[in-house]
Amino acid sequence: MQTTHLIATRRLLLILCALFLVACSSAGIEHYQDKQPRMVPEEFFRGPLTAHGVLKDRNGTVTRRFNADLQGSWNGGVGLLAERFLFDDGEVQFRNWQLIPTASDTPGVRTYIGRAEDVVGDAEVEVSGNAMFIRYVLEVPYKGDTIEINVDDRMYLISDRVLINESKLSKLGIPVGEIVLTIIRGEGKQLSRNAK
Template identity: 50%
Template sequence: MFVSPILKVAGLLPLMVLLLASCNSVDVIDYKNNQPKLVAESFFDGQLRAAGVLKDRSGKVIRYFTADIKAYWKEGVGTLEEDFVFDDGEKQRRVWTLTPNGDNRYIGTAGDVIGESDIQVAGNSMFLGYVLRIPYGDGTIDITIDDRMYLVSENVLMNESSMSKFGVNVGQLLLVIQKVD
C-alpha cells in the first residue's frame, strides 16, 4: 500500500509536537533537592511584605506595587490576607485559603480565583496554576496564571508569574516576598 510522504509527516506531527512540548517543561519536582526547603506552614506564617512589578506582553513594566500579607494557619488550613497598593493608588485585596491535599500538595482558593488551584511544593519551590478574574474595561476578564515561587533564603521568596489568555502570553508578574520581624 502506497502512503504519500505528506501523510507520513502529518501522522508524525502530533508526536513531534508532544516531544517538543515535553522538552521545555519544567516541573516543581526538578527542585526537590534545592535548599533551603520551603515549608508552606513555616514561611507563610506571620507578617509578610511583598514588592513587585507587572509587565505587559512585550516585557515593559506597566505597574509597580507593594503588598502587606497577614499569613496564619488554623486547624491545618492556611490563610493569606493580601492587601495590595499599586503605584497609581489602586488598592486590591485577595484572601487565599490553602488546604493540605496530600504530600507536599495544597488546594488554593480565593474570591477572584475561578475554581481551585493545585499547589505543589518540592525542595525550595512552590508551583501553582489558576485562573484569575480581573477587572477589564466595564467588565472582567479571566487570565490563566502560572506562578512559580522559589525560597532563596530563610526569609525571602522570589515569585515569577506568567499570564496568558487562550494560551497567548499577555504579561508577567515579578515579586519578592519577605518575612517581617
C-alpha cells in the first residue's frame, strides 16, 4: 500500500515537473513566421521614432518609467538606431545600436548581428513574421560599478507604426526584472548619428 502511494506520488511529481517545463518554455521565432504585419527592420527602424515604457523589478513592481527619442537610418544594408532615453528621475541615457545582416540557416528567419556601446560582444537578432527577438548581455551601472545583465527582447509588430517590446532581464539564470515598452514610428526628434 505504501509502495503504491509512493509510486503515485512520484508520477504526480513527474507530471507536474513536465507541465512546469512546458509552461516555462517560450515559442521560438519560427512560431511567428506566418504572422502579420511582417516585421522588416530596414523599414520600421527608419527615420524618427519614440519609445514609452516601464522597468519592473523581479516582483513585477514598476520601479522606473521612461520616454525615448530614436532615429533610425540604413547605409549599405547596415542599420543604425540612435537612442536617447529620459527616465522619470531625470536620468538621461544614450545608446547607438548597429544592425548588420547575416546569413540565416533557418528558412523564413532573417538574422542580424547587433552591436552597441554598452552591449558585451554581439547581440543575436532574429526576425520572422511580425516578431523580432534580440538576445544580448548589457552592462548596467550598479552602485558605482557595472554588472552584466542578460537581456531577452521579444518585439511584436502590431501595425506599420506600432511595435510592442517585452524584455526579460536575468543574472546567472535568475530573473531580476523586466522592461515593457511601445515603440511608435514616425514620431520623435531628429537625433544625430552619435546620440551623445
